[in-house]
Amino acid sequence: xxxxxxxxxxxxxQEGRISILNCDYTNSMFDYFLWYKKYPAEGPTFxxxxxxxxxxxxxxxxxxxxxxxxxxLSLHIxxxxxxxxxxxxxxACNDYKLSFGAGTTVTVRA
Amino acid sequence: xxxxxxxxxYLITVTGKKLTVTCSQNMNHEYxxxxxxxxxxxxxxxxxxxxxxxxxxxxxxxxxxxxxKEKRNFPLILESPSPNQxxxxxxxxxxxxxxxxxxxxxxxxxxxx
Numbered sequence: 001x002x003x004x005x006x007x008x009x010x011x012x013x014q015e016g017r018i019s020i021l022n023c024d025y026t027n028s029m030f031d032y033f034l035w036y037k038k039y040p041a042e043g044p045t046f047x048x049x050x051x052x053x054x055x056x057x058x059x060x061x062x063x064x065x066x067x068x069x070x071x072x073l074s075l076h077i078x079x080x081x082x083x084x085x086x087x088x089x090x091x092a093c094n095d096y097k098l099s100f101g102a103g104t105t106v107t108v109r110a
Numbered sequence: 111x112x113x114x115x116x117x118x119x120y121l122i123t124v125t126g127k128k129l130t131v132t133c134s135q136n137m138n139h140e141y142x143x144x145x146x147x148x149x150x151x152x153x154x155x156x157x158x159x160x161x162x163x164x165x166x167x168x169x170x171x172x173x174x175x176x177x178x179k180e181k182r183n184f185p186l187i188l189e190s191p192s193p194n195q196x197x198x199x200x201x202x203x204x205x206x207x208x209x210x211x212x213x214x215x216x217x218x219x220x221x222x223x
Contacts, residue, residue: 034211099155
């Protein structure tokens with residue numbers, strides 16, 4: 001049973017607007033969360049992360065929010081750019097083990 | 111250039127024929143891990159290694175073996191491949207733990223007939 005869920009398989013957004021990607025988890029032992037981005041025919045690349053002791057982390061256009069009580073995190077991309085079109089994976093970590101969601105495919109329209 | 115390499119990139123094989131997918135990193139990372147990516151399931155961790163000679167199971171270890179005899183190498187072994195192991199495989203490494211940024215290899219597309 002998947003412990004990390006991304007319930008939206010795809011997201012289409014206009015260039016310049018905000019993209020919001022959501023992720024839910026079930027295991028309360030997870031203490032670190034990461035987002036990875038993947039282009040076709042390439043391996044995933046790290047995007048941004050957040051510790052469970054924080055509720056927000058920002059890096060340029062990317063912000064991750066964590067709501068521990070709801071076991072929910074989200075990734076905001078503002079403004080969205082054509083190069084952001086990719087698959088985004090949410091991941092949750094408990095020490096050495098890492099669990100990923102199924103991914104959300106983001107398409108940024110011109 | 112800092113990188114994780116995997117070989118082969120593509121492999122078509124038959125059921126039961128033992129195979130090894132190699133993984134090597136040049137960043138002196140302690141932590142290495144193998145994942146498989148399947149449609150609708152995302153990335154699932156197969157095995158991980160915290161350091162040389164220290165390995166542990168991920169979420170889907172059945173049918174796979176690993177070894178970590180040297181820090182830079184972490185091969186994935188399929189002793190008797192079956193069609194349900196047809197997948198896209200990624201090797202990754204990071205400084206010390208899963209919470210550190212992981213660097214992924216380019217992937218190995220495996221088809222078992």
